[in-house]
Amino acid sequence: MVSFYLFGAIAVLASLLVIGQRNPIYSVLLLIASFGALSGLYVLLQAPFVAVIQIIVYAGAIMVLFLFVVMLLNAPREATEYDERVHPLLRPGPMRFGAVLAVTLIVELWWALTKGRETGEFAAARVDSVGALGRLLFTDYSFPFEVTSVLILVAMVGAVVLARRERS
Amino acid sequence: MSPTLGNYLVLSAILFSIGTAGVFIRRNLITILLSIEIMLNAVNLTFVAFGRALGSAEGQVIVFFVMTVAAAEAAVGLAIVIALFRHRESLNPDSFTSLKW
Numbered sequence: 001m002v003s004f005y006l007f008g009a010i011a012v013l014a015s016l017l018v019i020g021q022r023n024p025i026y027s028v029l030l031l032i033a034s035f036g037a038l039s040g041l042y043v044l045l046q047a048p049f050v051a052v053i054q055i056i057v058y059a060g061a062i063m064v065l066f067l068f069v070v071m072l073l074n075a076p077r078e079a080t081e082y083d084e085r086v087h088p089l090l091r092p093g094p095m096r097f098g099a100v101l102a103v104t105l106i107v108e109l110w111w112a113l114t115k116g117r118e119t120g121e122f123a124a125a126r127v128d129s130v131g132a133l134g135r136l137l138f139t140d141y142s143f144p145f146e147v148t149s150v151l152i153l154v155a156m157v158g159a160v161v162l163a164r165r166e167r168s
Numbered sequence: 169m170s171p172t173l174g175n176y177l178v179l180s181a182i183l184f185s186i187g188t189a190g191v192f193i194r195r196n197l198i199t200i201l202l203s204i205e206i207m208l209n210a211v212n213l214t215f216v217a218f219g220r221a222l223g224s225a226e227g228q229v230i231v232f233f234v235m236t237v238a239a240a241e242a243a244v245g246l247a248i249v250i251a252l253f254r255h256r257e258s259l260n261p262d263s264f265t266s267l268k269w
Contacts, residue, residue, distance in 0.1 A: 019189060019193065047220070066242065102189030102192060129228070152239070162250075
């Protein structure tokens, strides 16, 4: 229970700081901290494979991609004042509206989750979760598994085409 | 006393709401993409927690696919951000209101 609250607090705090930072580099680094805490939660949930790929793939690969782009773009800080050409509806008013929407969402989710009956503790742990996962991936889910490789290929080609410098 | 499914769901709801707030509030394309990653991770947490509660590994299989899609989304999204930044020297989504230039 203690480690659940510890990891949960780190995840929530780091995520809050991610959206509170003006400098995108700090946001990316804090998000990596949040992913580390989530990885700890996956260990508590006895999903060691997910915990490991959370660190290796998410924190290691995807976040480094973000970091590359932030540094490539020279990390421009977010502008504080608003462009006069922008329609008034797009100025900070809607941002406050967005905050209200997010608070409403969290209150609703909290209400919905605490309304339900108490779910009780988890059943006894299943051993060999990695083996079960691998067996599922290569039997029942082998077609989606192969399709993801096509998805990755398409994303790769799309990223290269989009980010290519056009010759003038 | 160990944490219950409800604990995990509430934590995931909090994280998802933080991600939503980030998408609404922030005016920086990179931070908006990061907020989307927070939301994806909140959903991953529910999948793993439900998989654990139901004693099945299928939740983790779905998390695997979600991570694949997140990687593809990050690659394409960041490529679009780079292309936009080349045109406007700005990361503010309010400066990308025209469909064509």
